[in-house]
Amino acid sequence: MSVRELGLPARAPAGWLPDRVTIWEVGARDGLQNEQVALGVEAKIEFLDRLAAAGLTVLEATSFVSPKWVPQLADAEELLAGLARRPGVRYPVLVPNERGLDRALAAGCTEIAIFGSATETFARRNLNSTVDGQFELFEPVVRRALDAGVEVRAYLSMCFGDPWEGVVDVEQVVRVSRRLLDLGCFQLSLGDTIGVATAGQVERLLGALGEAGVGTEALAVHFHDTYGQALTNTLAALRCGVSTVDSSAGGLGGCPYAESATGNLATEDLVWLLDGLGVEHGVDLDALVSTSTWLAERLGRPSPSRVVRALSK
Incomplete structure (x- = not known):
């Protein structure tokens, strides 16, 4: 008899937690962006449709x-043109600059995301800018998007x-976070890009943001699992009041600009x-497990998700 047939996992609430969590599924973007095997657009469309059928709404x-x-x-463009959008499902896209915004608007997108850096070195390597200078890139993108009725x-x-600067100063993260939200972004996703965060760090940062007037309703978390701490850090964030969590089906993902970044928190592990x-x-x-197993076959490698491996045996 399988663990699912046995009714596992057992439901046992542990302390104060949100009643409901929104899972922001990034598998089709962050999960696939660094894969060596290039999926065809038909497979990507099927992947998204399978994710929506599994109940994911973002x-x-x-x-x-x-x-x-x-x-x-x-x-x-080809993917979005061929995608059959399901009612009640949101399909945001990432844009790096005004050129990307132009393409997103032309494709009929109603929700976008921008991508900033809390550190100088990563801003230079990823955006060819500085922490302060990146806002010169973001301001026209956000303004034009909001003027067009597009959420950011x-x-x-x-x-x-x-990976170049070490531990990041909390106050610097708070300062950059405030500036991003002040631009008009409806939500800020806090990224542990190389997966080195600990639960205490998560609590400290969320506390500092709260003291700076940033409530958890405006925050999401995005953990990578390099050191196996993604679930622990997620639980810490939930207990602090965060109710939106980024994850990637099958645990796919990484960052093409940070070699030490491994896979995202697996959506299946989060659901468990x-x-x-x-x-x-x-x-x-x-x-969801069936979808990640299907995708792993097309990528030619096993899913990194422990729950996928356990339930697909």
Whole structure:
């Protein structure tokens, strides 16, 4: 008899937690952007449709970055043109600059995300800018998007540790976070880009943001699992009041600009955690595992997700 047939995981709430968590699924964008095997657009569309059928309601579909830098996502326009959008499902896209915004608007996108850095070195390497200078890139993108009725989310990378600068100062992260939200972004996703955060760091940063007037309703978390801490850090964030968590089906992902970044928090592992805690999320775990198994076959390698490996035996 399988663990699912036995009714596992057992539901056992543990302390104060949100009643419901929104899972911001990044598999089709962040999960695939660094894969060596290039999926065809038909497979990407099927991947997104399978994710929606499994109950995920926020699917970051693609990115309008330069194909030179991220060739895996060069088919953004073709993908969005062929995607059958399901009612009640959001399909945000990442845009790096005004050129990316132009492409997103032409494709009919109604929700975008921008991607910033909390550290100088990563800003220079990823954006060819500085921490302060990046806002000159973001301001016209956000302004034009809002004027067009398009909602804007912000990602902030290197919130806990930087591979060149080490531990990142909390006050610097708070300062950059405030500026991103003040631009008009409806939500800020705090990124542990190289997966070095600890639960204490998560609590400290969320506390400092709260003291600076940034409530958890405006925040999401985005953890990588380099040192196996993504679930622990997620639980710490949930207990602080965060109710939006970024994850990637099958645990795919990494950052093409940070070699030490490994896979994202696996959506299946997150769902197993939430099920055990009795937190609602709306996702069918079996359908999700089936989707990640299907995708792993096409990528030619096993899923990094422990839950996928356990339930697909």
